[in-house]
Amino acid sequence: MSILTLFVVIPVLMLFGLWLARNIRQVRGVMVAGSTALLALSVWLTIAFIQMRHAGNTEAMLFMYSAPWFKPLNIAYTVGVDGISVVMLLLSSIIVFTGTFASWQLKPMTKEYFLWFTLLSIGVFGFFISIDLFTMFMFYEVALIPMYLLIGVWGSGPKEYAAMKLTLMLMGGSALLIIGILGIYFYSGATTMNVLEIAALHNIPVDVQKIFFPLIFIGFGVLGALFPFHTWSPDGHASAPTAVSMLHAGVLMKLGGYGCFRIAMFLLPEAAQELAWIFLILTTISVVYGALSACVQTDLKYINAYSSVSHCGLVLFALLMMTKTACTGAILQMLSHGLMTALFFALIGMIYGRTHTRDVRQLGGLMKIMPFLGVGYVVAGLANLGLPGFSGFVAEMTIFVGSFANNDTFHRTATIIACTSIVVTAVYILRVVGKILYQKVPNPHFEQLTDATWDERVAVMCLIFCVAGLGIAPLWASNVINDAVGPILLNIIH
Numbered sequence: 001m002s003i004l005t006l007f008v009v010i011p012v013l014m015l016f017g018l019w020l021a022r023n024i025r026q027v028r029g030v031m032v033a034g035s036t037a038l039l040a041l042s043v044w045l046t047i048a049f050i051q052m053r054h055a056g057n058t059e060a061m062l063f064m065y066s067a068p069w070f071k072p073l074n075i076a077y078t079v080g081v082d083g084i085s086v087v088m089l090l091l092s093s094i095i096v097f098t099g100t101f102a103s104w105q106l107k108p109m110t111k112e113y114f115l116w117f118t119l120l121s122i123g124v125f126g127f128f129i130s131i132d133l134f135t136m137f138m139f140y141e142v143a144l145i146p147m148y149l150l151i152g153v154w155g156s157g158p159k160e161y162a163a164m165k166l167t168l169m170l171m172g173g174s175a176l177l178i179i180g181i182l183g184i185y186f187y188s189g190a191t192t193m194n195v196l197e198i199a200a201l202h203n204i205p206v207d208v209q210k211i212f213f214p215l216i217f218i219g220f221g222v223l224g225a226l227f228p229f230h231t232w233s234p235d236g237h238a239s240a241p242t243a244v245s246m247l248h249a250g251v252l253m254k255l256g257g258y259g260c261f262r263i264a265m266f267l268l269p270e271a272a273q274e275l276a277w278i279f280l281i282l283t284t285i286s287v288v289y290g291a292l293s294a295c296v297q298t299d300l301k302y303i304n305a306y307s308s309v310s311h312c313g314l315v316l317f318a319l320l321m322m323t324k325t326a327c328t329g330a331i332l333q334m335l336s337h338g339l340m341t342a343l344f345f346a347l348i349g350m351i352y353g354r355t356h357t358r359d360v361r362q363l364g365g366l367m368k369i370m371p372f373l374g375v376g377y378v379v380a381g382l383a384n385l386g387l388p389g390f391s392g393f394v395a396e397m398t399i400f401v402g403s404f405a406n407n408d409t410f411h412r413t414a415t416i417i418a419c420t421s422i423v424v425t426a427v428y429i430l431r432v433v434g435k436i437l438y439q440k441v442p443n444p445h446f447e448q449l450t451d452a453t454w455d456e457r458v459a460v461m462c463l464i465f466c467v468a469g470l471g472i473a474p475l476w477a478s479n480v481i482n483d484a485v486g487p488i489l490l491n492i493i494h
Contacts, residue, residue, distance in 0.1 A: 002065030007125040035097040042093040083484030099243035104455035155239040162239035169232040173222030180216035209271035216264040224256025227286040237305035242349025250342035257315040269492040286313025291424035326402030336391035343463040364439030391470035
């Protein structure tokens with residue numbers, strides 16, 4: 001058994017513990033113990049991975065383990081990690097840990113909520129460790145199914161509509177994926193489902209690739225908020241409970257970018273090169289459209305949701321540029337956006353829990369009443385803006401430098417258009433920050449409200465530490481990612 005299997009085993013034990021728990025204290029105890037164990041495991045894995053790379057281990061995947069699962073279709077439970085998966089596992093465990101504290105006060109049905117939340121995290125962790133196409137797809141589905149219930153039962157606003165829209169669109173994406181995966185399997189010789197082995201065989205005809213590449217790219221792109229398939233995202237985010245929004249925007253949307261890179265581009269390289277321009281146009285629209293839409297919103301969650309569309313569009317945009325620097329930037333952007341969006345949603349949930357409104361026009365002068373949450377919100381805003389010293393700057397700078405390295409007119413024009421989104425981001429972030437901080441308090445009832453409790457402070461402080469830490473010391477992450485991006489790009493561009 002591989003050490004990686006623990007990422008699935010620990011949440012399964014948490015499910016069992018939650019099932020046995022009899023009161024809210026036991027439920028919280030199980031969640032804290034489990035999420036702390038996952039966080040400790042991912043930190044250990046990151047350190048062990050970096051040490052193995054320094055020791056000169058240059059294999060594509062480390063900690064590999066394979067066990068046959070369904071022989072007739074060559075399905076195996078194959079796990080392994082490279083630099084990209086390691087940082088994604090670290091991100092997921094940070095958000096599961098902080099999401100536990102952000103949902104500390106959640107009522108009703110706390111136990112049931114955490115059961116579904118843990119099931120969602122199994123899907124996410126399993127997806128990032130899998131190297132087998134079918135196993136990957138299975139974990140992907142496990143991550144999507146709980147979303148319907150988590151939003152439909154514990155959400156707010158028009159939650160049934162949002163949950164239904166999200167489920168239908170993501171299931172539509174899954175249908176395209178399963179066609180694409182089976183296509184890759186049969187046309188590559190039907191001997192293996194292992195991603196590395198299929199890439200090494202390299203025997204899928206180019207005409208066939210052109211059929212399956214759009215299916216898989218759009219299938220994963222739906223989850224990565226690719227224009228025009230992004231419409232589920234703002235509604236889903238706005239209605240979801242706090243911790244679900246954190247996990248959803250912070251980790252789940254990253255499955256899209258990861259899948260596009262790891263499966264669509266890696267296994268269908270010729271098609272990726274020929275058809276990249278179509279998707280580049282769509283992602284450029286995503287980046288600018290998301291930022292412009294955020295400017296006109298008045299609901300805090302909607303502002304952040306459209307901001308996520310813009311930032312996740314930037315991930316796919318950078319991957320399609322196919323330079324080493326841009327792809328490294330794309331993975332850094334996944335990491336950075338995951339942390340700052342989780343911080344944003346955590347703070348919005350805490351402010352909403354006290355004021356019962358998310359309307360920016362009614363939330364003036366919060367700095368006087370809740371200084372901790374106010375400062376937290378400003379920090380999250382500045383990170384989102386891409387201010388130097390925070391993670392957003394490192395990621396976006398890497399993306400734009402790497403994208404501009406393509407010296408033809410088309411790629412450079414797309415890069416310049418995408419750069420305009422930074423200006424627009426500054427507009428909507430500073431507008432909200434100004435309103436929240438400095439205006440007079442519109443509602444006299446707000447004067448009696450309290451600041452953050454200890455559990456909320458734990459969640460916020462952890463995330464601020466991570467966002468600032470990645471911004472101040474990004475080199476370890478960029479080196480780990482850079483080593484992993486190289487072999488995949490070689491396969492695409494060769």
